[in-house]
Amino acid sequence: MILNKISLRARVFLNLIVLLGIILGGGLVMIWYTYSIEALFTNLIDKDVGALRAAGALELNLANQKGLVSFYFLDKDSKWLSQLNRYRRNFKTGLSKAKQYIFSDIDKGYIDQIESEYNSYLKIKDHVIELFMAQEKEAALKLNQDARLEFFKIMELLNQYKTFCEARINSAQNESRTQAERLRIIAVTAMSIAVILSVTLTVFFMTKILDPLRKLALETDRSGEWGKPGNEVMALSHQVRGIIKDMEKFALVGNLAAGVAHSIRNPLTSVKMRLFSLERNLELSLTQKEDFAVVSEEIRHIDTIVQNFLEFSRPPKLKMQMVSPSDIVDNALQLLRHRVEAYEVTITVNRQKKLPEILADPEQLKEVMVNLIVNACEAMVSGGSIMISEEEIERKDLSRILVLTLSDNGPGIPTSIQEKVFQPFFSCKEEGTGLGLTIAERIVTEHGGWLDLQSREGEGARFIINLPIAKGEQ
Template identity: 30%
Template sequence: MNLKNLKTIKFSFSHRIFGGFLIMALLSILVGYLAFITTNNLQKVSRAIMRENVSSLKAAEELELAIVNQKGLVASYFLDNNHVWLKTLEEKRKDFAFWFEKAQEVALTDNEKMILKDIFLLYKNYDNQRNRAIKLYQAGRAADGKKILLNDMKDSMNSLYQKCEDLILANEVLIAKAEIVSQDNVLTMTRFIWTIIIITLCLGAFLGFFMSRKINEQLVRSAKMASLGQLSANIAHEIRNPLTSIKMRLYSLGEELRSNPAAKDDIGVITEEINRMEKTVKNFLDFARPPELVLQKCDVNKVLEGTINLVFAKANSQGVQIKKTFEAPPLEFAADKEQLRQVFLNIILNAIEAMPAGGTLEIGITKDADREFKDALKITFKDSGTGMPADYRQRLFEPFFTTKTEGTGLGLFISSRIIHLHKGKIEVDSYPGRGTTVTVTLPLC
């Protein structure tokens, strides 16, 4: 595990932490926005209700006052026969008419409207009695006028006053109910906000716990990988140096024993095993210290064609037929030709080994858009081998995971790393008995 990979992991951690805080911030903004909107609506509704109820209550109180102010005017006129009292009475009648009309306009309920109807009828009766009393007084029948004033008009005034009190009470009840509704709405809003806050806190705690656990797992894994990488590099170097010496001495020995066929066969077997060990050592070194990309213009068609030529003899000897479908035209783009060849070689060899009794390997190249890339090359390797179960697929790109008795488990891990360094991706689709398809996607821009 080199410094570049550690930086990549730290970058990934930073993205996760930033993502978590971003979610928390968005939730906080959402809570604040909902609280603002709901509170604003509640205030508007409460103001509208209170404004209507207060207007209705004021009209009821003014209506009652307009009636009460008419109470002693006729009696005063009877005492001194001064027509000023009758002019004042006419003004108070106009006040009553004004506030009665206003009360009708702001009446909210059927109960208010019914009370106003009763007030209108009672006032009409009261006004008729008053007019009759005044006419009797002016006709010289003061005693009859006073009788109406003291008996009939008194009862009518009391009934009118009671109805006005009923109207005021009805409005006070409405205001009280409106206040209760407003308080209930505020309580509901408060509960809603606290619920969102609790959910946000719980989600934040969950995200914190989840990210902390994932980060700890990644750190532990990174530490293990770093130690393992260093150990692999040391072991590889310790093995590589003696292997080089053995290979050189073996070459000299082969020259001396060229005339001995039996010794020549033995030397060939030993050389093959040494080459296999060197390949294993190279895998360990690549795992421990992956080489930097050497980007240059290259044609993937040619790279893949050259790789197929390298394994053609092995595939043919095992009864594996390779079918090529290169739909994409020759196209040069910046890539590390040697590392791509290593990826293709590893995938093709795995496919051939998955078909010990022979089969077909279809290799195709297409130029197509992708969900992640606007323009990309897709290289597919589809074999007719045994396939693999889901639990194997999930672990294919883990270091040291292998299903082969003599495999190191580093081939696909290194291949995946090389493709990711090219900003691409590698995917595997496989099911038992249905073969395996490996897709390598390389962005062109």
């Protein structure tokens, strides 16, 4: 999965960026929408509705002109004519107002047509009035028929124009509805994505950060003061401070202990010297000799413990050189030849070909081998066999490692103590110092490798030394 290759950090950031994008995008869409709605309504009210109103005013003023001339014919009162003039002026004003609402050729076409028809209507009407004034009643009435036709034509035109304006308003409304619909879809989509991302983010935070943090806080909480949910980070930093203090204390105690161990060795050597001297000069009985041997033995034991402890507390720096682990195995076997014989153990080495050279400290690695071999020998009470196999293995990530496996057919290590055997001062042996495996593991770790243990009770134990081959060495 590509997702797995992206770090947690990157994933969280990506999530946050997308979330931010959605929020910003949503906001921008909203702003854009208000503008477009505003424009739409401005159009609608200022223009389309204005045009419609202007058309309505024209219609009214035109309708009002109707019949006034006929009234004048009936009673010859000039007030009708003046009223007519007023409406004509009104129509003129209405027309110039309607001209403000010309936004398209269609508008212009309507208005121009209306104007020209109106002008010819006026001309005819004026002619009618002139004829009437000239007492040519018959001709006036006849011409008035034409005027009426013209009047209805204009009325029709105005109606058409109004319908056109109404249609435009309707289409604007429809457009706004469509836009609102689109916006709703966008909003719903954005909200769903935001919800999904928020949930993902929350899960991330819970599983990858908060839960581990809480677990860590709980694990490190030795005082038991912090029992309820609260600020885990605070609690943790508090506890880490405590741990650091403890570590400083441990380091101090470690130094003290190392100092003590160091100081013990000199008097211990003195004791050994005197025992050596005594042994040389005394004629001892059998029992005395046995007592003497025990004292010497125990002193040697104490010395070993102290020596191991010192080695453990002050690890020597690795003296790296190019060396084949196969040679180290051979050297260790050479060194232990007599001891192995004494234990009645046979050792076989399973080697296809000599392992390649790696950068390592041969002395330290030899000590690891010696520790493991001696451990195995001591575990197998009455003889047994040890198999050492050497392999070069390519791992999944294509890095290569050298693997030394040391298997014995001894009693094995019970599962319950398998983790403990690497801890300092843990020993199942009567005379163990409890540091052999700890030292061995540390040496392997210092070489950038790791020491594994596979064992089942009754089926022997298998220690696996894994040593990486540095890239430059391949």
